[in-house]
Amino acid sequence: MTIFQALLIALLGYLGSIYGTFLFGTVGGWNLIGRPIVAGAVIGFIMGDVRNGIIIGAAIQALYVGLVTPGMSVPGDVNFASYIGIPLALASGASAEYAVAISVPLSLLGVAAIYSVATFNAVFVHLQERWIAEGKLKQAARIPIYSNISEFIVRFIPIFAACYFGAEFVPKLIALIPESLADIFQVLGGILPAVGFGLLIKYTLKSNRQLLYLLIGFIMIAVLHMPIVAVTIVALFIAFIDYQITSGRNAD
Amino acid sequence: MAKLEKKDIRKCYVNWMTFALGCQNMERMMAPAFARMMGLVVDKLYDKKEDKIKCMQRHTQFFNTEEAMGAIIPGVILGMEEKRAEGEDIPDELIQSTKTALMGPFAGIGDSLIGGTLRPILCSIAMGLAAGGNLAGPAFYCVAWLGIIIPLTWILFSRGYKFGINATDMVFAGGRKDAITRGANLIGLIVVGAISAQYVTANTGWAYVSGDMEITLQGILDSILPCLLPLLLTLLAWYLLDKKGMKIGKVFVVFIVIAVAASLTGLLII
Structure with a gap:
């Protein structure tokens, strides 16, 4: 593969990643050129073999067709699977099955990338807050532009290196991450949302007794596993009853 | 207007x-x-x-x-x-x-x-x-x-x-x-x-093993209240921010320390 092809694929891989922001967000990125079937056509075009690109892309797509990424619970990440798996399979003349096989460890690597970026990006949150407090509002508004550098680094460099230096590079890259470090990141990623919720509670809570409302919401998910829409309907009902009581009316 | x-x-x-x-x-x-x-x-x-x-x-x-x-x-x-x-x-x-x-x-x-x-x-x-x-x-x-x-x-x-x-x-x-x-x-x-309850995840890996018998701490916690650890962590964050008046950056550091210590000791696993 030429260096130009590798650079182009790496750039598109970054733009089509979940937090790659510059193709109208997920509309043109993650959900469009980020889909393996579209990526297959695009990579095939760059490498001069559209037909096989689409065949391999469709095979990877089949594996991930039902993949939903609600909140931060990410079961797999198609980005590396597409933008590393498809070019390597095309370059080596390998079958679609080979691309599907390596797409599994690649998608796990992609999940590690998602967690590291989302954990690191908290730095930008604090920077934005500081700039707002200092009155630098224009810069503060530009934070989501600047912060995309973390996603760029985590996507562009591995994809470029894997495409350019070839197939033996990928297993080495996966082995490069020490397991304990990956564990720490995942644990941190799991408990960090608590800080955001803690802050939200601080601003919503009027008295300590109101923690009971919080607990009711918590139990509806943790114990009863209710869908969030149902939780909201119950919450509406509770608010309605509260209104009836506090306004001193009889229930109608 | x-x-x-x-x-x-x-x-x-x-x-x-x-x-x-x-x-x-x-x-x-x-x-x-x-x-x-x-x-x-x-x-x-x-x-x-x-x-x-x-x-x-x-x-x-x-x-x-x-x-x-x-x-x-x-x-x-x-x-x-x-x-x-x-x-x-x-x-x-x-x-x-x-x-x-x-x-x-x-x-x-x-x-x-x-x-x-x-x-x-x-x-x-x-x-x-x-x-x-x-x-x-x-x-x-x-x-x-x-x-x-x-x-x-x-x-x-x-x-x-x-x-x-x-x-x-x-x-x-x-x-x-x-x-x-x-x-x-x-x-x-x-x-x-x-x-x-949906977004915060924390599971403990601690277990007491004696012969064939294994009692996991997570199992005990789940029988008390599922997702107890996420709830406690959320309340801890709120307590530090609201009651202790800590700055958000400091709480952030506390949670990083918790993650590193708990992950290395196996107290929290993924």
């Missing part, structure tokens, strides 16, 4: 869709994108610098939804913020509670309708058309996806904006501000409790 023109609304929509996940982070999720959107119109809404700062600060709080169906929320909030800037006495907490109450349901609806239904259906059709490497497959997906998602998100956002304005008028005309604020507050609290 309305402070925002049609082109401001369009600008806010484009920027919301573009940057919703641009600074996605574990701590406040989509909050930086929300603050950015308000930052684009804050000069039109307020004259005084401190009002502008306060307006943006309101939107640095935790916010997460599904960005396409959830596009209605920044629309609604934009309408409310405009009314507030025009002099309506809308309390901060009503704006915050509205965001909190809406983000969960629309995340649920969006994840199941967009990620769980629309996208898989379009992908399946595209895969069928792509048999043998036919370009019709990917081409169909691109046209169908863009043709559905762009009008859908724009309608949600712009209708949300109009709704935000009308709903505000309705609430204030009826003199029901306090009741509505209190109600939105309660709903907000219940939803925060619910989504913290």
